[in-house]
Amino acid sequence: MSYKTVHAQSIQDPQTFWGEEAKHIHWEKPFDTVLDYSKPPFAHWFKGGLTNLCYNAVDRHLAQRGDQIALVAVSTETDIEKAYTFKELHAEVNRMAAILKANGVGKGDRVLIYMPMIAEASFAMLACARIGAIHSVVFGGFASHSLASRIEDATPKMIITAEAGMRGGKAVPYKPLLDEAIALSSYKPAKVLIVNRGLSEFVMVDGRDLDYTAERLAHLHAEVPVEWVDATHTSYILYTSGTTGKPKGVQRDTGGYAVALSSAMRLIFCGKPGETMFTTSDIGWVVGHSFIIYGPLINGTATIMYEGTPLRPDGGIWWSLVEKYKVSVMFSAPTAIRVLKKQDPAFLTKYDLSSLRTLFLAGEPLDEPTATWIHEAIGKPVVDNYWQTETGWPILAIQRGIEVMPHKFGSPGLPVFGYNMKLLDEATGEELGPDQKGVVAIEGPLPPGCMQTVWGDDARYVKTYWSTIPGKLIYSTFDWGIKDKDGYYFILGRTDDVINVAGHRLGTREIEESISSHANISEVAVVGIEDKLKGQVAIGFAIPKDASNVANLEAELMKTVDSQLGAVARPARVYIVTALPKTRSGKIVRRALQAVAEGRDPGDISTMEDQTVLAHIKTVIQESAKKA
Numbered sequence: 001m002s003y004k005t006v007h008a009q010s011i012q013d014p015q016t017f018w019g020e021e022a023k024h025i026h027w028e029k030p031f032d033t034v035l036d037y038s039k040p041p042f043a044h045w046f047k048g049g050l051t052n053l054c055y056n057a058v059d060r061h062l063a064q065r066g067d068q069i070a071l072v073a074v075s076t077e078t079d080i081e082k083a084y085t086f087k088e089l090h091a092e093v094n095r096m097a098a099i100l101k102a103n104g105v106g107k108g109d110r111v112l113i114y115m116p117m118i119a120e121a122s123f124a125m126l127a128c129a130r131i132g133a134i135h136s137v138v139f140g141g142f143a144s145h146s147l148a149s150r151i152e153d154a155t156p157k158m159i160i161t162a163e164a165g166m167r168g169g170k171a172v173p174y175k176p177l178l179d180e181a182i183a184l185s186s187y188k189p190a191k192v193l194i195v196n197r198g199l200s201e202f203v204m205v206d207g208r209d210l211d212y213t214a215e216r217l218a219h220l221h222a223e224v225p226v227e228w229v230d231a232t233h234t235s236y237i238l239y240t241s242g243t244t245g246k247p248k249g250v251q252r253d254t255g256g257y258a259v260a261l262s263s264a265m266r267l268i269f270c271g272k273p274g275e276t277m278f279t280t281s282d283i284g285w286v287v288g289h290s291f292i293i294y295g296p297l298i299n300g301t302a303t304i305m306y307e308g309t310p311l312r313p314d315g316g317i318w319w320s321l322v323e324k325y326k327v328s329v330m331f332s333a334p335t336a337i338r339v340l341k342k343q344d345p346a347f348l349t350k351y352d353l354s355s356l357r358t359l360f361l362a363g364e365p366l367d368e369p370t371a372t373w374i375h376e377a378i379g380k381p382v383v384d385n386y387w388q389t390e391t392g393w394p395i396l397a398i399q400r401g402i403e404v405m406p407h408k409f410g411s412p413g414l415p416v417f418g419y420n421m422k423l424l425d426e427a428t429g430e431e432l433g434p435d436q437k438g439v440v441a442i443e444g445p446l447p448p449g450c451m452q453t454v455w456g457d458d459a460r461y462v463k464t465y466w467s468t469i470p471g472k473l474i475y476s477t478f479d480w481g482i483k484d485k486d487g488y489y490f491i492l493g494r495t496d497d498v499i500n501v502a503g504h505r506l507g508t509r510e511i512e513e514s515i516s517s518h519a520n521i522s523e524v525a526v527v528g529i530e531d532k533l534k535g536q537v538a539i540g541f542a543i544p545k546d547a548s549n550v551a552n553l554e555a556e557l558m559k560t561v562d563s564q565l566g567a568v569a570r571p572a573r574v575y576i577v578t579a580l581p582k583t584r585s586g587k588i589v590r591r592a593l594q595a596v597a598e599g600r601d602p603g604d605i606s607t608m609e610d611q612t613v614l615a616h617i618k619t620v621i622q623e624s625a626k627k628a
C-alpha cells in the first residue's frame with residue numbers, strides 16, 4: 001500500500017486502522033472500543049482493554065527470546081559495560097518492583113526518577129510500569145529548583161536516584177541536589193532509594209533513605225505479578241517547558257502509547273525483533289522514554305543505554321558500539337552530529353557499519369550541511385523526524401516501513417499516519433495553501449500515544465494547546481511551518497518563547513525567573529539566538545538594581561541559573577544593561593533583542609517607546625566582544 005493510502009485510511013477510518021495496529025501488542029483483556037472521542041479534545045484510545053507496558057516490553061518476549069540481549073548499558077565514564085538478556089532484565093525489574101511494593105508504592109502512585117544513564121534507571125521505569133505506578137523521570141542535568149517544582153506537582157511517594165552521575169570524567173553529585181530540592185518542596189516523599197555507584201560521598205537521611213544494593217539483595221528472588229491496567233491508565237508524567245515558568249506535566253496513557261510505539265518501530269524506524277537499536281538521547285527526555293526504553297523493547301529489539309559523551313575515549317566511540325552490537329537502527333540529534341563533524345573523519349571509516357540500515361535524527365532542525373556530511377560519511381540514509389514531548393512519537397517523517405518516499409533537504413517529511421495536520425493562518429485560523437507560512441496544527445483526535453492532558457490540570461491542557469487558533473478547537477504545536485505542493489512540511493521555529501538548545505527545549509521564562517531571583521537584578525529578558533553548534537543558545541539582558549556593583553554580576557547570574565535550574569539552562573551570555581526595549585504598553589520586544597544579539601537589523605521599531613535603547617544594547621554587546 002502507498003503512503004498516501006495508508007495515511008488517508010488512518011485519518012478517515014481511525015477505528016479500523018488503529019484496531020489493526022493494536023493487534024501487535026498483548027491485551028490481557030480486549031478493548032471494547034478503539035476510540036472514544038465523545039469529549040473533545042480528550043481522546044481515549046482502546047477503552048475497556050487491559051494491558052501493561054512492562055509485560056509488553058519484557059515478559060512477552062521471554063518464551064521466544066529470553067536468552068537474547070534486551071539491554072546493553074555502556075558507560076564510557078565508569079568503563080562499565082553490561083548486557084542483560086530479557087530473562088535477566090525480567091529478574092532485575094522484578095527485584096525493583098518488589099522494593100517499590102515493600103515500601104508502599106502501588107497502582108497510581110507516583111515515583112520520581114532522577115538518575116543518570118545507568119541500567120538501574122531502566123529497571124526503575126519498567127518496575128513502575130509493572131505495578132501500575134506512574135513514573136516521572138527528571139533529567140539529571142536539572143538542579144534543585146527545577147526538581148523541587150516537579151516534586152511538588154507530581155507528589156511522588158518515592159524518589160529513585162543515584163548518588164552521582166559522571167560527565168567528561170568528573171563525578172556530578174545528584175544526592176545533595178535532591179536533598180536540597182526536597183527541602184525546598186512543601187511536599188515530602190516518604191522514601192528515597194539510592195543507587196550508590198561509589199562516585200561521591202553523600203549523607204543518608206535516617207528513616208527516609210534506602211540503599212538499593214541492600215534492598216535488591218533482600219528481594220533477589222522476588223516475583224511480582226504484572227498489574228493489568230486499563231488502556232487509559234496513566235503510565236507516566238514527563239515535564240516540559242512552556243511559556244510560563246511552571247513546567248507542564250505531559251501525561252501519557254498505557255494502551256495507546258504501547259500501540260503507537262509498536263507502530264512507530266515497525267513503520268517508521270523499521271527495527272526488527274532480535275536486532276539492536278541505539279538511541280543516543282537520555283531517559284530524561286521523551287526520545288529516551290520512547291526509543292531507548294519502551295519502543296525497542298515492546299518490539300523485541302535490544303536497546304543500548306549510553307552514559308558518556310560522543311567524544312570519549314575518542315570520536316569513534318558510537319560507531320564502535322554500532323560494530324560491536326550490530327546496531328541496525330540508530331537515533332541521534334543534529335547537535336551530536338555537528339559535534340562529531342569536528343572530529344577526524346577516519347573515526348567513521350574505522351568501524352564496520354554494515355549492520356546499520358538507517359540513521360534517524362530529531363529534536364531540532366536538521367541543516368543541510370550536517371545531513372549531507374553524515375550521509376556521505378556513513379553511506380546510509382539519514383531520516384529527519386519531527387515531534388514533541390507532547391506527542392511522544394513522530395509527527396512528521398518519511399515512513400520507510402510503508403513507502404520509501406524521496407527526502408527533501410530541510411524537511412522532516414510528510415505527516416505520520418494518525419496525524420491530521422493543518423497549516424493555519426495565525427490570525428484568522430484559515431487553512432493555508434502551498435508555500436505559505438503558518439502555524440503547524442493537528443486536528444483532533446490526536447492519535448494514540450499522544451498526551452492525554454496536563455497532569456492535574458485539564459483546563460490548562462485545553463487552554464494551552466487547543467485554544468490558540470481563532471474559532472477552532474485544534475491542537476497547536478507552537479511551531480511555524482510551510483507545506484510545499486507535494487505535502488512536505490518545513491519547520492521554521494517556535495511561535496512562542498520556547499527555545500531549543502542542542503535539541504533540548506527550554507522556556508526562556510524559567511531562565512528569566514531564575515536570573516531575577518538574584519538580589520541585584522531588577523529586570524531581565526532572555527532570548528534564544530542562533531548558534532552554529534547547538535542550533536540556539538540562550539542570551540540574557542539584565543538590568544541591575546545597583547549599577548555600581550556589577551563587576552562579577554554576570555558570573556554570579558550564571559551560577560544562580562546553574563544551581564537552580566542546572567547547567568543545561570545556563571545562558572551563553574548575560575549582558576548587563578540599563579534598559580530593555582519595550583512597547584508603549586510596557587511589553588519587552590524580544591524579537592528586537594534577538595535581532596540585535598544576532599547582529600541583524602531589528603526591522604520596524606516604531607512601536608517602541610524609547611528608540612535609543614537598542615543602540616545602547618548594541619554598544620554593550622560590542623564593548624563586551626572587544627573585552628573578550
Ligand code: AMP
Nearest residue numbers: 362363364365385386387388389491505
Ligand atoms: P521537545 O518537546 O523538547 O522534543 O521539543 C519539541 C520541539 O523541538 C518542536 O516543537 C520543534 O520546535 C523542535 N523540533 C523537534 N524535532 C524537530 C525537527 N526534526 N525539525 C525541526 N524542529 C524540531
